[in-house]
Amino acid sequence: MQLTTPLDKLDLDLLKLIVEEPKAGVREYARRLNVARGTVQSRLDKFSRDGVITSYRPQMQPTALGYSILAFVHLDIAQSMMDATCRHLATIPEVLEVNSVAGKGDLLCRVVAKDHEDFERVLQEMIATEGVLRTQSELVLSRRIAPRIVPLLEKQRAETP
Numbered sequence: 335m336q337l338t339t340p341l342d343k344l345d346l347d348l349l350k351l352i353v354e355e356p357k358a359g360v361r362e363y364a365r366r367l368n369v370a371r372g373t374v375q376s377r378l379d380k381f382s383r384d385g386v387i388t389s390y391r392p393q394m395q396p397t398a399l400g401y402s403i404l405a406f407v408h409l410d411i412a413q414s415m416m417d418a419t420c421r422h423l424a425t426i427p428e429v430l431e432v433n434s435v436a437g438k439g440d441l442l443c444r445v446v447a448k449d450h451e452d453f454e455r456v457l458q459e460m461i462a463t464e465g466v467l468r469t470q471s472e473l474v475l476s477r478r479i480a481p482r483i484v485p486l487l488e489k490q491r492a493e494t495p
Contacts, residue, residue, distance in 0.1 A: 337384050344369065346491040348377055349386070353484055356390075401428070401446035403453045404474040407460060408439030415465025416440075422463045428456045439470065 341349075344367065351363055360378065364371040381387040396404070411419050416434070423429050423443065431444040443460070447453035453473075461469055 337386070338380070341386070341490065341494070343491055343494050344373075345377060345381075346487050346494065348374060349381070350484055350487045350491075352387070353487070396430070396446040400448050403447040403449060404477075405445045405447070405453060406472045406474070407443045407445050407457065408435075408470040408472075409441040409443060409460070409466050410468040411440045412465045412467060413440070419463055419465035422465075423460065426456065426459055428452075429460070439468075 347367055348363060351358070351366060355362075358366075360374050361371055364374045367374065378387070409419075420432055420441070423432050423441075428446050429443050430446060433442045434440065435442045445453075445456055445460075447456050453471075457469065457471060460466060
């Protein structure tokens with residue numbers, strides 16, 4: 335992703351506000367930032383166009399859907415099978431995310447399951463995927479820091495002239 339223009343302090347303040355209060359709306363963002371509604375809307379449009387904001391979907395906790403197990407599964411794969419392997423992994427609903435990585439394994443998958451027995455079933459389905467050579471799993475015991483972006487926005491704002 336390449337930004338058409340660098341983010342300024344207003345951009346960063348708006349992004350922080352969006353993260354902290356996503357339901358406030360354009361008019362409220364404009365009021366709080368003391369700028370015109372059109373200014374906020376044009377910046378939101380720019381964020382979407384430039385890929386700064388990638389989704390307006392609500393985030394949900396898999397535990398609320400009955401998935402109490404969270405794991406990271408490292409996959410060693412046949413390199414020539416990368417695309418086909420990823421396409422098949424995408425058909426497994428419990429595989430929430432797949433990332434190509436340097437380091438341990440070739441792919442790092444974020445996976446959920448209802449219980450340990452269900453995790454074994456999901457893992458077996460992943461292992462049966464054509465191109466998967468080996469797996470290594472890490473079960474999450476507890477989340478110490480949830481996914482976040484605000485500290486990064488604050489750091490960027492402090493460094494912006």
